[in-house]
Amino acid sequence: MKFKINIGDKENEERFFPLFYGLVIILAGSCGQQSNTPSTLETENRIVQQADGTVSLKLEKAVCYNDALNPTNNTADWSVVISKPGRFKVWLTSATRDTSDLSYSSSVKVNILDDHLEVTPEVDKIVQNSGDVPHSYFRADSYVGSFYVPEAGEYNIQVISDKVLAKNAGSKANPQIDDTMLMSVILTPAIR
Numbered sequence: 584m585k586f587k588i589n590i591g592d593k594e595n596e597e598r599f600f601p602l603f604y605g606l607v608i609i610l611a612g613s614c615g616q617q618s619n620t621p622s623t624l625e626t627e628n629r630i631v632q633q634a635d636g637t638v639s640l641k642l643e644k645a646v647c648y649n650d651a652l653n654p655t656n657n658t659a660d661w662s663v664v665i666s667k668p669g670r671f672k673v674w675l676t677s678a679t680r681d682t683s684d685l686s687y688s689s690s691v692k693v694n695i696l697d698d699h700l701e702v703t704p705e706v707d708k709i710v711q712n713s714g715d716v717p718h719s720y721f722r723a724d725s726y727v728g729s730f731y732v733p734e735a736g737e738y739n740i741q742v743i744s745d746k747v748l749a750k751n752a753g754s755k756a757n758p759q760i761d762d763t764m765l766m767s768v769i770l771t772p773a774i775r
């Protein structure tokens with residue numbers, strides 16, 4: 584099918600130009616719209632390093648896997664964008680009712696790259712009236728160790744612990760059985 588428009592042919596111009604302008608308007612209007620492609624959705628789930636160099640990994644934002652037969656294999660994974668590489672101190676934040684004993688029954692493992700940190704958390708700092716934990720709990724921070732990130736980029740950080748629980752654990756509908764809950768992992772730049 585060939586279209587031949589003769590300039591000066593009034594009838595053909597009247598048919599062609601409205602179609603042409605309508606097509607231009609449709610194409611121009613669709614250029615500014617973004618679709619929810621998989622890469623856009625992945626970007627929304629990434630944790631980005633804060634301006635001060637801190638990275639806060641809340642358990643509620645993690646992809647969690649629970650092993651009902653062996654809870655010590657429960658894992659939480661985060662995709663993290665590091666823009667300021669260097670050495671980081673690793674802290675666990677727990678919600679606890681007993682500020683003298685966190686009662687972790689097994690060690691907690693934190694993995695990034697080839698670094699594997701393992702510790703049985705103890706109370707290093709208590710934060711009272713923290714908005715990060717449920718009302719009847721205290722926030723307890725436990726130092727895990729440090730690791731070095733050599734360059735900027737996206738990294739996977741994994742925590743393995745029986746305290747990695749389902750997302751609704753600790754809610755009013757599903758009260759927490761233990762007196763201690765793992766809430767987050769915080770990476771802070773190690774300043775020399």
